[in-house]
Every structure is written in C-alpha cells, then in structure tokens.
Amino acid sequence: MAKSSSHASLRGVVGWAATEPRSPAEERLETAVLTPASPTARPGPLSPEQTRRFREVVLVHADAAYNLALRLSRRPDVAEDIVNDAYVRALGAFSNYRGGDGRSWILTIVRNRFYDWLRDQRRKATAPLSRPANDADDDEDWDFPDTEQDDPEEALAKKSQAGALHALIDRLPPRLREVIILREMEEFSYREIAVMTESPIGSVMSRLARAPGALAEAWRAHEAKLGEARP
Amino acid sequence: MSGCPDWQERLQGLIDGELDAAHAVEVEAHVAGCAACSEAYADALKLRTALRGEDVRVVAPDILTLRLEAMVRAAEASAAPAAPVTPSAAVVRPFSGGRRRDRALWGFGGAGVALAACAVLAVSVVPAMQTAQLEQDLVAGHVRSQLVGHLTDVVTSDQHVVKPWFGGKLDFSPPVIDLADQGFPLVGGRLDYIGKRTVAAIVYRRGRHVINLFVWPGSGELGPAEAKPGDGYTLLHWTRGGMTFWAVSDVNEKDLQAFRQLLQARIPA
Structure with a gap:
C-alpha cells in the first residue's frame, strides 16, 4: 500500500476533514480536525451519547497521550499537565467530532501543547x-x-x-x-x-x-x- | 551511522514496511550484499524489539486517569439540564468508520451453506490435537463471516483506515497491510471471537475467494507455519512480532503460502 510514490502526496490519512491552514500554526491540525459542519456548530456541553463516544474514541488513549507527553517533556509533572490540558481541549471540541482516529487526534493535541510549553520555557530560559x-x-x-x-x-x-x-x-x-x-x-x-x-x-x-x-x-x-x- | 548514507532512508522504509514490492526487493538485495547496511539493519531490528518491550511505553498514573474520568463526568453532568438541542447540533454527522458497501456482495448463498457444512465436518475429523478446537473455531469464523453477510465491519482497502478502526476496539494493534499490488487486495476488517477471546479478522480477497486473516497477540505453543488443507479450506498459521496469525481460505495452499510470505516480509519480526 504505502509506496514510495504515495509519499509525495498526503491524502485523508486519518479521516479528518481538512481545511485551509490557519495561524498560529500549532492550532492548524486541531481545528482542521474539528472543522464545524456548519458555522453555528460550536463546542458545547456533551450529551450522554457523546461522552460515551468520547470515552471510547479519545479517553481510551490516555496512556498513549501520557507516554508521548512524558517522553517529550521528560518530566512527569509537566506530562500530567500537558495531558490534562489536551483532554480539556479535546472535550471542549468534541461536539464537532465527525469521526476519525481518536488516538492520532489526542496525540496531535498533546504534541502541540508540548511545543507551547516548550516555547514558554524558552522565553523564560535563563539557563x-x-x-x-x-x-x-x-x-x-x-x-x-x-x-x-x-x-x-x-x-x-x-x-x-x-x-x-x-x-x-x-x-x-x-x-x-x-x-x-x-x-x-x-x-x-x-x-x-x-x-x-x-x-x-x-x-x-x-x-x-x-x-x-x-x-x-x-x-x-x-x-x-x-x-x-x-x- | 553504520550503514551507507545513501541507503539509510530506504533501509528504514523497508524496516517500517513503507516500501512497495519493487523497492523492497531492491533494498533487500543491497542489504544482502553490503556488510555495513546488513549490520545497520540488524541493529534497527534489535532496537525495534527493545522499544516494543515491556514497560518502555509508560502508562498514565492512576491519579491522572481519575482526573480525566472526572473531567468527562463533569462535562456530562453539565450537559444534563441543557436546553433542547439546536438544529445545528442535531445534525447527524457521517462517521467515517461507517462507510459500507453492499454486504450482499459477499453472501455466497446456498452453495456456501453446503460448502460450510462440509468444511466444518472436514475440520472435525482432523486428528484430535490441542489446536483442533481452535481450527474449528477459525473455519467457523471464516464461514460465518460469509454466510451472515458480515464479512467486514469496516469496509475499505485503505490499511490506514482499517488499522485505526481496530485501535479503539482491541487491546492490541494488529498489523494491517494491503497487498493489492501482490494480488491480495485488502477488503476490510472486523472483530471475531476465537478461542475465548476477541481477535482481529482482517479480510483479503484473492480473485473471487476470500481470505480471513485472524490475528491476536501471543505466540502460543504452536509449531512452525503449516498448512492444513481440508475439503476446500486451507488453514495456515504462524507467529511473528509477538502475534499469532491464522489465515483461513478456500484458495489453494500455494496461494495461501504466498500470501503468508508476502505478509511476513512486511511485518517486523
């Protein structure tokens, strides 16, 4: 399947709808992933059905999220905060969920939150x-x-x-x-x-x-x- | 870096199963004739085994898991007294996992039923071994998949869709590899229940024949790959990368062996 020729073009790999790039760059995929179906659709409280789905699709990947956060940040306390923050965002955006791989989605958010944190560190860095x-x-x-x-x-x-x-x-x-x-x-x-x-x-x-x-x-x-x- | 710099990316591509057959053959040929690359290849495989070893992938601390669970419960609670859904929120959005083709396509009709009966009989007379029951389950699973029009839960030839589909449903991640370029196109996947556990059934086609590839973790006590032809059905099992594979089909044994070898070549040991 994955041929060298297919490396040239990326198609809908994980089933998320794509949209035009936005800035800041780190928000791009998260929002692309959750492009609202209509302009009025927005993150909101979740129905029992949605929270059930959230558990199945996103919450089950908490270990993967933590593993990535810990290896990236190399600090357990920071990793916990990153994962927590990522799930707050995922939950907030989940009412616009339109299907796709929940693991790649939450890991993308974790990754972006890590780079946010890293930028903060750089700004504060005195060492x-x-x-x-x-x-x-x-x-x-x-x-x-x-x-x-x-x-x-x-x-x-x-x-x-x-x-x-x-x-x-x-x-x-x-x-x-x-x-x-x-x-x-x-x-x-x-x-x-x-x-x-x-x-x-x-x-x-x-x-x-x-x-x-x-x-x-x-x-x-x-x-x-x-x-x-x-x- | 011990291998040839020019081959590094392709070598990694080979290890990751990201090369097509032609390139894979090319890289394998180079590795066979190049001591440095062959060493780099062996190192990479060792590293992979190590990285997939126990405890390398850490799990979330309990306290974090509890926090996340509480967060979800809170979201649910806050939604409970919510106002009636707005029209936009009520829109049923297509779920990408739900793409399905006409399942009747896979129903084999009466002939299939007769064939199925034969197959089950054939398997039940296999000498009583520890795997006899398992084989019976496997053939039954293969037959059932076609009889009830339930060949696949996720119908797509895209391995990158099938694999994540399994992701949320199994406690292991079966390798999903399309072999369309080798004459074994991927049709889709489904869950099956074999030997008292939920397993991945990855469905391929060979001409008009269906191949069910059952996968679950563990190497078991099974011996080396062997074919067990029986009245039109061939079973083939092997283990690789800590997974047990059983291929069941009515294609001939030679084809099924070829299928196994093609898969083996793309699944890291």
Whole structure:
C-alpha cells in the first residue's frame, strides 16, 4: 500500500476533514480536525451519547497521550499537565467530532501543547540553551536542558532495559523523540506521522532514518555491555 | 551511522514496511550484499524489539486517569439540564468508520451453506490435537463471516483506515497491510471471537475467494507455519512480532503460502 510514490502526496490519512491552514500554526491540525459542519456548530456541553463516544474514541488513549507527553517533556509533572490540558481541549471540541482516529487526534493535541510549553520555557530560559550539534532545523530543535538526565555512561548503566531506552530517547532532540514514539511505540505510518507533525513526508522519513540510527548504535553498545547477562 | 548514507532512508522504509514490492526487493538485495547496511539493519531490528518491550511505553498514573474520568463526568453532568438541542447540533454527522458497501456482495448463498457444512465436518475429523478446537473455531469464523453477510465491519482497502478502526476496539494493534499490488487486495476488517477471546479478522480477497486473516497477540505453543488443507479450506498459521496469525481460505495452499510470505516480509519480526 504505502509506496514510495504515495509519499509525495498526503491524502485523508486519518479521516479528518481538512481545511485551509490557519495561524498560529500549532492550532492548524486541531481545528482542521474539528472543522464545524456548519458555522453555528460550536463546542458545547456533551450529551450522554457523546461522552460515551468520547470515552471510547479519545479517553481510551490516555496512556498513549501520557507516554508521548512524558517522553517529550521528560518530566512527569509537566506530562500530567500537558495531558490534562489536551483532554480539556479535546472535550471542549468534541461536539464537532465527525469521526476519525481518536488516538492520532489526542496525540496531535498533546504534541502541540508540548511545543507551547516548550516555547514558554524558552522565553523564560535563563539557563544556557542546549542545542544539538547537528542543528539543521534551527529553532525547531531547541530543547530545554534536561536536568534529570544522567551523563551517557550513567544512562546506559541503568538496570532496567526500559530505563536505559528512556534515557537514550530523552537525549534526542524533540523532533526526533516524537517520530520515534509515533513510529515505534504507536506504530503510525509515515503519512499519519507527517499529518500529525505537520511535516512533509520527506522530513519524517529523514528524521526516522536519523533517529533510530543514532539510537540503534547506542543500544547496541548498551547490549554489548550487558552481553554476559544476556544469552 | 553504520550503514551507507545513501541507503539509510530506504533501509528504514523497508524496516517500517513503507516500501512497495519493487523497492523492497531492491533494498533487500543491497542489504544482502553490503556488510555495513546488513549490520545497520540488524541493529534497527534489535532496537525495534527493545522499544516494543515491556514497560518502555509508560502508562498514565492512576491519579491522572481519575482526573480525566472526572473531567468527562463533569462535562456530562453539565450537559444534563441543557436546553433542547439546536438544529445545528442535531445534525447527524457521517462517521467515517461507517462507510459500507453492499454486504450482499459477499453472501455466497446456498452453495456456501453446503460448502460450510462440509468444511466444518472436514475440520472435525482432523486428528484430535490441542489446536483442533481452535481450527474449528477459525473455519467457523471464516464461514460465518460469509454466510451472515458480515464479512467486514469496516469496509475499505485503505490499511490506514482499517488499522485505526481496530485501535479503539482491541487491546492490541494488529498489523494491517494491503497487498493489492501482490494480488491480495485488502477488503476490510472486523472483530471475531476465537478461542475465548476477541481477535482481529482482517479480510483479503484473492480473485473471487476470500481470505480471513485472524490475528491476536501471543505466540502460543504452536509449531512452525503449516498448512492444513481440508475439503476446500486451507488453514495456515504462524507467529511473528509477538502475534499469532491464522489465515483461513478456500484458495489453494500455494496461494495461501504466498500470501503468508508476502505478509511476513512486511511485518517486523
């Protein structure tokens, strides 16, 4: 199905109605997703049927939402706030729900809320900014300093496999963190990720080629270290 | 980066099942002949296995789940005494998951009933093994899907629609891969109940024949892939990527084996 030729054009991947782009950019997909059917339709109180549907379609993805928020923000307290805020918005907009994949929708909102938070951090930042050396995307790769982060040796020495992987992912810039999570943990297709991250599919592909590559090498080093402990 | 820079994206595309057959073959050929890329490929697969391991994907803390649930309940409560719905709010909006074609298309009529009876009989004489009951369930599921005109709940050849459709209904995410370019077009998906659990049934077509691919998590105690032809029905099972697959169809065994191999090539181990 997903041929290289289809990478060129994005069609209705997740079943949301598209609309013309608006600014600010981060609102685009959320509103596109929920374009009211008529000008008078607006977010409002939900009927029991709608809340039932909201539970089925959106609330069930709370774990996925938190997982994304935590890996992006790297701070449990911030992740909780981001998810909470995302669900407030989703609930408010749900009366305009017209079908589609609830998981990609809530994850898109989570992602956008994270970048809002990140922008705030940057504005407030007094600490030296951390910038990756391979900073091709300029500001897009800006990341706040990860105070919780151990040095690389310590990160890899983590006892649990999950802990070590988290540490490795957390060292990547946010644009790579998000594609890793959306692709490897949520298993979205390239096209879906392109829509969710509002990136050309080519950028998604190049990020996906970069991110796992960097991770895979680190992971192999980690496994080699634990070689004796594993069959 | 250990692989060839020029092949990096295509290599990742192969791993992600995002290449068409022609490109996949091309990349596989390169990987086979390039030590660096073959190593990068192995690393990537190892990383994938690790990333999909236990506890890597964290779950929401209970306190957050409770907060969200309370939020939904509050929204419902506030709506309870609401005024009569406005005309605009009353508009029934099309739900994209509800696109359906005429299901009668898939009804096979009387001949199907007779065939079905044969099939069930054929399966019931399979030597009593631990999988006999399961196989019976599977054939019954396959037959039922065609008899009651309930082949699919979501009818679309778009794998990106079928997969999310399963998303909210199952506690696992079955791989949904269209093989139209290989002569096995995806028809849609539905839920089925096999071996005391809800499973994904992904429906393909081969010419006029229907292939039901049943998928659920777990590798079970089943042996390697094997075909069990029986009176017009062929069952084939295998495991991959932590999932159990059963293909059931009345296509010949060779075709079903080809179908399995095509799927295998696109499903990460």
